[in-house]
Amino acid sequence: MAMATSVSKAMLLTAFVVAAALSTVSRAQSPLQVNFYSSSCPQAEATVRNVTEGIIVKDRTMGAAFMRLFFHDCFVRGCDASILLDPTSSNPQVEKKAITLRGYDAVNKIKAAVEAVCPGVVSCADILAFAARDTAVVSGGFTTFDMPSGRRDGVVSKLFDVLQNIPSPILKLPDLINNFAAKGLSVDDLVTLSAAHSFGQAHCSFFNGRLYPTVDPTMNATFADGLKMVCPPPGSSGGDPVVSNNGVTDPNVLSNQYYGNMGVGKVLFVSDQQLMTSNYTAAKVANNSEDAATWMGQFAAALVKLGSIQVLTGTAGQVRKYCNVVKS
Known part of the structure; x- marks a missing residue:
């Protein structure tokens, strides 16, 4: 009984810290909105959550894959799903050529499920953001938290942008700080x-x-x-x-x-x-x-902040039908 009470208190504290942290973040930014799809696709977030959870339950290594895709996407050209684009004859050197990442097929599976309920409405960029949030819940035991949405998908993907933006694992602290600061992160x-x-x-x-x-x-x-x-x-x-x-x-x-x-x-x-x-x-x-x-609350808030980097909204970009190709 004492253990159950302790766990409940920890969950309540986490929820409180998450809510307070996200409130601070939301006041400081951005063109994104909580429940952006409440009218256009009310099933969007639940669909992403259900498919993401199923993928991770089947293969627990996929949680890290979803999180890494989101981080790499946002750090390169902003959170625009450019990391998902396949090479083409006119653009053979895309972002995914620069570094080995997993999870592309899994994202396509989530996108197909969302397209089945709301065709042409939910961007791949928002799917990456929702999947990262849901990964924290499934793989980290987080209390679920709001992930603002309304991102649009980019149409440009360049390998060189990865080399210029992704922090190297051999960077020293001053360079790491500068790298994050360039993206508006503290x-x-x-x-x-x-x-x-x-x-x-x-x-x-x-x-x-x-x-x-x-x-x-x-x-x-x-x-x-x-x-x-x-x-x-x-x-x-x-x-x-x-x-x-x-x-x-x-x-x-x-x-x-x-x-x-x-x-x-x-x-x-x-x-x-x-x-x-x-x-x-x-x-x-x-x-x-x-x-x-407290760390969980801070991580949730930082994940939301990460998800606001250089976003495309309104009429900028597009909403891709398939996450790996630009809509013609």
């Missing part, structure tokens, strides 16, 4: 959203520099030894295997465990460990590690 947002690295997978090539030729002294030695069992030295014939971002607990759960891992040197990327290099960010890491409910 240092707090950087620390908060970095916890998306609490789940999912990464190729060894993204962090091999911390293992070879010598182990990064900020990495836990036992943790490094385990990684070297999977990740061969650069240039060897061992290829580029993948490992779980979270080698300490369940790699398919979005959680504040990321911050606890960081405190003991058990994170993969230079960009992760860099959050411990300033007093301010290290204090945020410690607070997030100790207070899951």
Whole structure:
């Protein structure tokens, strides 16, 4: 009984923090609206939620895939679903050529379900945003929260834009801060959203520099030894295997465990460990590690803020019928 009461209090606190944080965000921006499809497609969000949940329940690794697609889409040209566009004869070098991501077929499945109930109404950009929100609920145990919508789909996708905008996993803290600031995101947002690295997978090539030729002294030695069992030295014939971002607990759960891992040197990327290099960010890491409910509220608010970057609304862009091709 005591445990149930404790869980209920935590859920109430999380809901309160989410509501307060989102209220602050909504006052500061944007052309997006909560319940944008309430008249044009009242089933939109429920349809996305049901299909997204079904996909993640069937394959728990898909939660991280949905979250990563949303982040990469918003950071490149704004949240316009340009990350989903396939190459064409006139534009062979699109965003998805720049980095290996999963989940494209899953997004197409969600889009098909939405098109079945409301043809030509709901953008792929909003589907990515809803799926990211629903991932936090399914894979992170979050209380559901409002994700404003009304985004339109872009018609441009360029590989070069990815190289210019996506933060590298080897960036030092000042460069990470500048990279996020260029998108209107704060240092707090950087620390908060970095916890998306609490789940999912990464190729060894993204962090091999911390293992070879010598182990990064900020990495836990036992943790490094385990990684070297999977990740061969650069240039060897061992290829580029993948490992779980979270080698300490369940790699398919979005959680504040990321911050606890960081405190003991058990994170993969230079960009992760860099959050411990300033007093301010290290204090945020410690607070997030100790207070899951508050972190959840902050993550929800930061996810909404991320989703407002350079959005197309009104008559800008288009609403694609198929997420992988521009509507002619």
